[in-house]
Amino acid sequence: MLTPIKATYRAALIVVALTFFLNLMSRLGDTFAVFLLPIESAFKWNRATLSTIYGLYMGAHGVGGILVGWLVDRIGPRPSMRRVVALLRRVLSHPICHRAVASLCDHRRCCRRRDDINRNDNRNRASRRVV
């Protein structure tokens, strides 16, 4: 049986460890710097467009900060999480998200199809030239 003080310390330790883990996961957004050049060359977008997209992510992060702070003060951490997860579920079920995931999954198939079309076009052009 843990003494109340030890139990409190253990709870605090667990919270610190979990927050460390959450902060660790939150840095996924920083991989944008690595993705910048490949995305730039894939879409031929200029740097301002790409940076603005990242800027919007940062802006949403900022607005989310105050909303979540207010929510945690008002209804507590777990109900806040429940609401945020519900919001996330709603956002992820939006057709735009489906299209984004589908485009990421299907890109190889799309590229292959595009290659096939190009190959067929070239073949047709060549045969027309022969005729």
Place this chain on the structure above:
Amino acid sequence: MAISVTCAGLGAGVILWVPIAHILIEHSGWRTAYLWLGVATLSLTGIVYVLPWDRLARPLLDRKEQTHTPIRLDRKAILIIVGQPTFWALFGVLFLTAIAIYAISPQLVAYLVASGFGKTIATMAYSFAGMMALFGIATTGWLVSRFGSRRVATVTYAMTIMGLLGLLGLSLLMHSPHLILLCAAILPLGLSQGSRGLIVSTLVSRLYPATSLGLVHGAITMGVGLGGMVGASLSGLLVDLTGGYSASFAIALMAGGLACSLFWWVKDLRTG
């Protein structure tokens, strides 16, 4: 100390995810890499949802109390907090620091590649900065309690400015990629990253009552988001307009200097 450990997770995240993203991009393309990182984020949602936050967050002594007592902040209290110059100074510190960091950070890999470094070295330098942030954040908490927030903040801003100048020197002074200068620039920049957030967090917990901590913290953290938005968008625009990165570095240097000056001008930040 506890805040330092949790903030160190931010540095550890960069060490973990940036090389993973780079390896995934090299092996299977950016789309597949993006998809897998998205799946990782989504799985986090599930983990966060099932965690017993209430049980963990509340000291076990108070377990008998099952319902959360909402903290009601009346409009007057909010207006008083928002009306204080200290609040706006803390907001300004994070806003300007975020401009300084995010004007460079998202473009860093691209900048290093443009300066003649390979993609792998550029990515390694970027994650190395994250690793240094881990040490920087971990020691900042202890340094603030020993030397005060103003001195520590000034040193960290000086380190950021040194790092930025070193990085700028890579393209302005060197005609070929210089690995030693890159390390010399990344080291102070990385060590200082994230430490200002910690200093501000400590100041907020000292200056504001527990009843308003969530709101004040959220409002001040909004400065990071807005600063990041302004910094990242502005630097991208400047890269397109000028065809180089010098203007972005100039913005970052100015923002860093201004943020540091707030620790000298505002009384609560000076004495906190």
